[in-house]
Structures are given as structure tokens and as C-alpha cells.
Amino acid sequence: MTDARNPFNLKDGETMYASAVWPGLMLEWKPGHLLLEFPAEAEGLSSAVYGGGMVRLKRAVNQFVSRDYECSNPVRDMENKLREWGYPLEGCAGLMTAVPLEHAAVAEEDTGSAGIFCCVTAASGNAARAGVARNVLAAYRPGTINIMLGIDGR
Numbered sequence: 538m539t540d541a542r543n544p545f546n547l548k549d550g551e552t553m554y555a556s557a558v559w560p561g562l563m564l565e566w567k568p569g570h571l572l573l574e575f576p577a578e579a580e581g582l583s584s585a586v587y588g589g590g591m592v593r594l595k596r597a598v599n600q601f602v603s604r605d606y607e608c609s610n611p612v613r614d615m616e617n618k619l620r621e622w623g624y625p626l627e628g629c630a631g632l633m634t635a636v637p638l639e640h641a642a643v644a645e646e647d648t649g650s651a652g653i654f655c656c657v658t659a660a661s662g663n664a665a666r667a668g669v670a671r672n673v674l675a676a677y678r679p680g681t682i683n684i685m686l687g688i689d690g691r
Contacts, residue, residue: 558652573687574596600618602633
């Protein structure tokens with residue numbers, strides 16, 4: 538697998554990343570969200586807050602929300618944002634993160650029989666080890682590790 542790298546340099550106007558292993562797959566930094574667009578509809582399996590499950594996807598978005606985002610209805614909030622951005626609701630998966638999106642990391646690999654694309658946003662502000670009990674403050678809010686993984690192959 539190639540080394541993970543930050544594909545965006547906003548100071549130099551670099552807001553678009555074209556996959557080197559999946560022709561036509563594009564990741565774009567936009568104000569308030571990352572947009573991953575597939576060149577054609579793709580089979581998806583997602584735990585996204587919006588559009589999760591086994592679905593047919595044309596795009597996925599990773600929306601920036603503040604750390605104090607009031608998340609009583611994230612599905613409604615995501616639908617509103619998708620409409621605001623002009624994306625069809627059909628064929629879209631939506632994630633939310635408080636990680637500044639310019640810190641997204643991308644790694645890719647061409648296995649010869651498949652192209653693998655991976656984009657991750659993650660933070661360690663609420664770090665814990667899975668399976669280990671820990672004391673938490675009443676103010677504790679869970680964080681996110683969002684992964685958009687695409688495999689162009691069978």
C-alpha cells in the first residue's frame with residue numbers, strides 16, 4: 538500500500554484529488570464537506586449516518602460538523618445539507634466528522650486485479666482502546682473515525 542498522504546493544499550488551491558488506481562474516481566475538498574464521486578454507480582456497504590446499509594452509491598460525502606454539534610436528528614441535517622449542496626439524495630452516503638477536512642489522508646494500492654482507494658478522517662481527542670472499560674465524564678462525547686474505502690475489482 539502506498540504511504541498515506543494529505544491530498545489537499547488549500548493555500549495553493551489544490552482541492553481535487555483524482556485516484557491513481559480507479560479511473561474517474563474523484564475526491565474533492567469543498568467548503569464544509571469532502572465529496573467522493575464514483576465514475577459509475579457502485580455497490581456499497583456502509584455504516585454512514587445517512588444512506589447506510591447495502592446500497593448502490595454514486596457519491597459519498599463527509600460533512601464537517603463542530604465538536605458541539607447537536608446531533609438529535611443527523612439524518613434530517615444531512616438531507617438538508619445534501620439539498621443545499623445540490624446533490625441528489627438517492628445514491629448518496631453521508632458521514633459527519635469534527636476533523637478539519639483538509640487533514641484527510643488518502644492511500645491507494647493497485648493490486649493488479651483491483652484498485653483500492655482509502656480516505657480517512659480521524660482524531661484522537663476522545664482516544665480509547667476498544668474493549669477496555671474507562672471512566673468517562675458526563676461531558677464526554679464520542680468521536681469519529683470515518684473511512685471511505687473503495688475497491689475497483691471483484
